[in-house]
Amino acid sequence: MANVVVVGAQWGDEGKGKIVDWLSERADVIARFQGGHNAGHTLVVDGTVYKLHALPSGVVRGGKLSVIGNGVVLDPWHLVKEIAGIREQGVTITPETLMIAENTPLILPFHGELDRAREGQNSVAKIGTTGRGIGPCYEDKVGRRVIRVADLADNATLELRVDRALVHHNALRAGLGLEPVDRDDLLSQLREIAPQILPFAAPVWKVLNEKRKAGKRILFEGAQGALLDIDFGTYPFVTSSNVIAGQAATGTGMGPGAINYVLGIVKAYTTRVGEGPFPTELLDEDGQRLGERGHEFGTTTGRKRRCGWFDACLVRQTCATSGVDGISLTKLDVLDGFETLKICVGYELDGERMDYLPTAADQQARCTPIYEEMPGWSESTEGARSWADLPAEAIKYVRRVEELIECPVALLSTSPEREDTILVRDPFAD
Numbered sequence: 001m002a003n004v005v006v007v008g009a010q011w012g013d014e015g016k017g018k019i020v021d022w023l024s025e026r027a028d029v030i031a032r033f034q035g036g037h038n039a040g041h042t043l044v045v046d047g048t049v050y051k052l053h054a055l056p057s058g059v060v061r062g063g064k065l066s067v068i069g070n071g072v073v074l075d076p077w078h079l080v081k082e083i084a085g086i087r088e089q090g091v092t093i094t095p096e097t098l099m100i101a102e103n104t105p106l107i108l109p110f111h112g113e114l115d116r117a118r119e120g121q122n123s124v125a126k127i128g129t130t131g132r133g134i135g136p137c138y139e140d141k142v143g144r145r146v147i148r149v150a151d152l153a154d155n156a157t158l159e160l161r162v163d164r165a166l167v168h169h170n171a172l173r174a175g176l177g178l179e180p181v182d183r184d185d186l187l188s189q190l191r192e193i194a195p196q197i198l199p200f201a202a203p204v205w206k207v208l209n210e211k212r213k214a215g216k217r218i219l220f221e222g223a224q225g226a227l228l229d230i231d232f233g234t235y236p237f238v239t240s241s242n243v244i245a246g247q248a249a250t251g252t253g254m255g256p257g258a259i260n261y262v263l264g265i266v267k268a269y270t271t272r273v274g275e276g277p278f279p280t281e282l283l284d285e286d287g288q289r290l291g292e293r294g295h296e297f298g299t300t301t302g303r304k305r306r307c308g309w310f311d312a313c314l315v316r317q318t319c320a321t322s323g324v325d326g327i328s329l330t331k332l333d334v335l336d337g338f339e340t341l342k343i344c345v346g347y348e349l350d351g352e353r354m355d356y357l358p359t360a361a362d363q364q365a366r367c368t369p370i371y372e373e374m375p376g377w378s379e380s381t382e383g384a385r386s387w388a389d390l391p392a393e394a395i396k397y398v399r400r401v402e403e404l405i406e407c408p409v410a411l412l413s414t415s416p417e418r419e420d421t422i423l424v425r426d427p428f429a430d
């Protein structure tokens, strides 16, 4: 059976929610493997809108197992609230339908405070984070002082873990002018939330490996986008996890052989939230138009997204680092009505042509995009369900994208509605 990983191939917000929902109908298990509630996935199922941040998209469909893997960082208070909200919408969530890896790190209130304190300093340290404590929690994970789901089950262990974390955090907070953490209050908050989290705790690595042996289909649901990857993104303006497809294995406890197909989600233009390099950013009317037509406001923070032309050079790069087998191209309809479209095919750096974005920040800053121009189309592509519904120029644009990124289109999404999708290849097909 084929298992599929879905990853964003740009800076996030590529429209993963719809595709993941579409694929989750065909899957038995849906697993998150990185990130946390910095993500925002909007699903429209039978006319009902669900906004998910920490929960895997599979929860809204009956008969599926949803999994939060160890590669995720989890805010337990947020999760309990999100579960309550989704239950109010009529969705059933039980320990049989949702499992959380016992080794998942917990985001605690002081992680969010630290994140926001650093961002609020308005200094060179600013990243433009979602302020949800994602970075500080991952720091604690690699610093070997994080509190994990399993620690909630034993009071003595929990106290030890909290003390270990506070040695570090109280020193750090003093430097930032923050009050020390109230240890007893934190412990009582953790003891209070524990019974609401622990019923979902499970050895996820074992469950998933058993599911795989039983021939079940697993969908690995990525969050953010490959250009926000901690190693391969536009560092330091990135998120704190590995976002690329390889993380699906380490973030759940499966071998790399468990991944049969990698689907990259690619928007027909480019957007980015937060600080950092963006070679094809448009600060003119065209950028404004992309933002308005594409409703480019963050699901999690409501921030306006920066918009620009499609950067084939960067997507070729992310398709390589994630081993993308096929892409789902989204929001093509946002380009309707542009007289001319531009695609970035490479960069010029100090008189030389580059076919990738260099790593060094000073070189990135000196890179100017090399554009190829294509004629636009005046017809609407919104809601197209077959190639025959698309104007010839739109098909040419899609074909050129495929050529430039060296990866075929598997799915073409032409509106937020599930049915408005052109299927070229089913990622789950063996």
Ligand code: IMP
Pocket: 011, 012, 013, 038, 039, 040, 127, 128, 129, 130, 131, 132, 133, 134, 135, 223, 224, 225, 228, 237, 238, 239, 240, 273, 274, 275
């Ligand atoms: P953090 O993940 O909150 O630490 O934020 C780090 C960077 O990743 C910032 O530029 C955020 O705007 C960006 N980011 C985090 N999550 C998302 C997402 O789901 N979509 C788009 N950008 C994101």
